[in-house]
Amino acid sequence: GTERALERGMAYYKPSRDSFSADRLTIVSELRQALIDNRLALYLQPKVSLATGAVVGLEALIRWPEKQSQIRPDEIVVLAEQTGLIKPLTRWVLEQALTMRSRLLEHGWPLDLSVNISPNNLREPDFPLHVQRLMSSFQQHRDSITFEVTETSMMQDPANSLTALKLLNDSGIPVSIDDFGSGYSSLSYIKQLPASEIKIDRSLISDLVTRAEDRVIVQTTIDMCHSLGYKVVAEGVEDETTAGLLRGMGCDMIQGFLLTPPLPFDDMLDWLSHSDSQQQKLG
Ligand code: C2E
Numbered sequence: 440g441t442e443r444a445l446e447r448g449m450a451y452y453k454p455s456r457d458s459f460s461a462d463r464l465t466i467v468s469e470l471r472q473a474l475i476d477n478r479l480a481l482y483l484q485p486k487v488s489l490a491t492g493a494v495v496g497l498e499a500l501i502r503w504p505e506k507q508s509q510i511r512p513d514e515i516v517v518l519a520e521q522t523g524l525i526k527p528l529t530r531w532v533l534e535q536a537l538t539m540r541s542r543l544l545e546h547g548w549p550l551d552l553s554v555n556i557s558p559n560n561l562r563e564p565d566f567p568l569h570v571q572r573l574m575s576s577f578q579q580h581r582d583s584i585t586f587e588v589t590e591t592s593m594m595q596d597p598a599n600s601l602t603a604l605k606l607l608n609d610s611g612i613p614v615s616i617d618d619f620g621s622g623y624s625s626l627s628y629i630k631q632l633p634a635s636e637i638k639i640d641r642s643l644i645s646d647l648v649t650r651a652e653d654r655v656i657v658q659t660t661i662d663m664c665h666s667l668g669y670k671v672v673a674e675g676v677e678d679e680t681t682a683g684l685l686r687g688m689g690c691d692m693i694q695g696f697l698l699t700p701p702l703p704f705d706d707m708l709d710w711l712s713h714s715d716s717q718q719q720k721l722g
Pocket residue numbers: 484499500501511512513514516532555556557587617618641674675676677694695696697700701
């Protein structure tokens with residue numbers, strides 16, 4: 440539908456190389472104000488089991504509706520990271536996610552929610568305490584809000600990331616390694632993380648049908664992750680053939696436009712109530 444077209448057709452804002460350009464200063468102050476005015480949005484995208492077709496969780500992804508045609512979500516995040524706005528942004532995301540999960544429970548959908556966490560957040564000395572407080576006042580969401588951290592981002596500061604993630608895990612936060620296979624982290628490091636899930640990067644999934652090498656890499660990754668006790672999610676699955684291949688490879692879950700692009704909360708509720716009919720797409 441329209442959402443899908445919007446997601447796909449997003450024009451790309453090219454941040455200026457000059458970090459002090461007038462454009463950039465304007466957009467930073469607009470972002471700060473949007474955060475204050477609650478004009479950002481969190482969209483949701485389902486994660487579906489390949490074995491059963493059941494929806495097992497939802498990933499929350501930031502959107503700036505007014506600027507949808509000018510700035511991509513990952514660019515919002517980079518901008519926030521560069522300007523000290525990532526701390527309030529992530530706190531807003533967490534609050535929204537907790538509220539959304541309460542509303543999902545009210546609607547009879549006890550699904551896990553995943554949020555994306557910046558490496559900068561893991562460096563905030565008070566982040567674990569903040570999360571701990573939040574989780575103790577939302578006990579019903581314990582173990583149900585997963586933090587996704589990218590493989591590459593943790594390598595900037597491996598020891599500190601490990602400590603922070605362990606503290607977070609102790610307060611009931613499962614950890615997922617995002618964009619796996621796009622960086623160069625060592626397995627001996629990944630193995631120490633309190634992670635329960637690995638998400639294979641879209642770059643390894645998108646040409647699975649045509650590239651035999653990618654199939655070898657993905658199959659090996661799935662087997663290795665399973666041997667180490669991780670659940671495996673494939674990101675960016677856009678067609679049935681790819682979903683079929685991944686099922687054959689023993690991949691646990693998929694996410695991607697094949698099912699639906701990320702949707703606003705109410706649209707996701709609608710999608711969920713029709714999700715039985717989506718299962719046929721999994722072949
Ligand atoms: P990510 O966490 O790896 O999220 C997956 C991205 O792939 C999302 O892009 C999603 O819309 C997109 N996607 C999902 N299925 C498909 C597909 O089948 N095909 C294609 N081509 N794309 C698909 P999005 O929403 O633009 O977010 C981009 C990145 O920005 C995220 O990558 C994440 O790293 C970051 N991000 C998004 N929201 C947040 C947030 O709230 N906080 C932080 N720290 N980072 C966020």
